[in-house]
Amino acid sequence: MATKSNENTAPRAPRITLMLMALFLVGGSLGLLVDWPAGPANLDWGVWLMVYGGYVYVVAAALFYVKTGK
């Protein structure tokens, strides 16, 4: 039954998720070009933010989409 009701629902572009995707692609590309200062553990802040932080961002954004559908 859930399937039927889903099929009758007009698909909506998930606007917030689209914005998060744009931020990921544009912000990520620009962030890669920044000369980041040194950070902890002999890595610069760019690696912490863009690499390890990037994984957190993607998982959080996916969970947001699943929870809200937006």
Add this chain to the structure above:
Amino acid sequence: MDAAGQYTVIIVVYFALMMGLGVWFNRRKRSRTDYFLARGKLGPGAIGFSYSATQMSGSSYMGAIGTERTYGYNFSPAGVSSAAAPWFTYVLVGDRLRRIASRVRCITLVDVFDARYYSKAPGRWAAMIMLLAFIPLIAAQLKAAGNTFEVLLGIPYLVALGLFGTIVILYTVIGGMEAVAWTDLIQGTIMIVGFAVLAPTAVMAAGGFSEMHRQYGELNPGSIGLIGTMPALWVVSSFLVWGFFQIGGAPAAVTRFLIPETDSTLKKAMVYSISFSSFIYVCGTLIAIASGVLLPTLERADLALPTLIATLMPPVLGGVIIAAVLGATMSTIDSVLLLAGSLVVENLWLPRGDSEMDDATAVRVGRGATLTIGGLAMLMAIDPPAAIFWIVTMSFTLMASGFTFPLLLGLWWPRATRQGALVGMLGGVAAGVLWYLAGYVVYGDLNNFIGGVWPALVGPLVSLALMVVVSLMTPPPPDDVVELFFADEVKAVA
């Protein structure tokens, strides 16, 4: 028993279990839709892991860890982007594809093209591009597996290739999609356990997280940051390519979106897939950096992973991790073979006139095609060209350039036309190939791209431009096609 013997026992047991699974699913009587898709028969875990396991090939495990060992954090943004690939594909394509598949009989992506572009031409070209790209892709996986056996078990490459190739091709032929997806889930679980053990072990062996990075930075000063060894445009374009453009570049993985019948299954599958990919890529980065410290003189970077396993792990545990890597290889091969078989049956054979073919005959034809393509890939892997991994990247470029925007615009833009899709598909592929050739002409090396910009970025962008322009210059699609694909929007507006 020596280490090679223990590796052998574990891997033999593992393969026997996978074959058993194929036989088990073969006992069920099913239609060809079940064989190729298993629609509605798989849960979110199996679908999500299957997507990621297909996306992350065995050669990319070996190749990506080897590449990241060499380029360090210059290559890591590509990993983050790859982990985001399920996010892009599920949100932008998955839900729309699932809805379309419930209205139109779709077994392959080409079926979607056929229905959306009211002509067999774009779909037929798509099928041919895919089949062309699949053979070297499978050959590269077989070569990666053969090399792994060679290093760890000490058995000749050709024997390893014959054993592994025969097993994986046979079990795909026997089991179909349901077996493939369930074995993907098992292999994904093994990969998580294996990398969860190997990554901290390697980091500790390299002196701990901070000390490992200090040493790696001394050995590779240009690779400890985001840019340094490689030019900025190479880093940025690899970041863009390996995430978003997997929408078109990984059709075997995208086929998974035709399986689920409900929205909630699809969304849960996405979370499984992204969590799994992120975990594996983080571990992969740590393993790569550690291998740069622990194995600084290793000549063949692709062998960093098996060499590290043989160096750090007890054979029983190492055997399990190797089984995980081989599992990734198997996942890619079985998914690609299955898609190749379904393309031959559904999009090249049936449209030639035998549209009344019964399911049993169709499955037999599909199995024959799977065996043929698998056999050709094995032949290629016996003596692969030196540039086999370039060919893998080329395969991805062909598919990303040809399919990303015809698929995306076809699902979201009612004005996209048959002519636009065909010109976009072929123009994108041509642009990608020409960009490779231009790099070769300028630098004398197919792995050097002009300005560092990856061909898999150029091809899709050219495809997008051509598709939009040609679509706007040609008559709009028929009303029945727009109704079929965009009925929900039409009703919502009304």
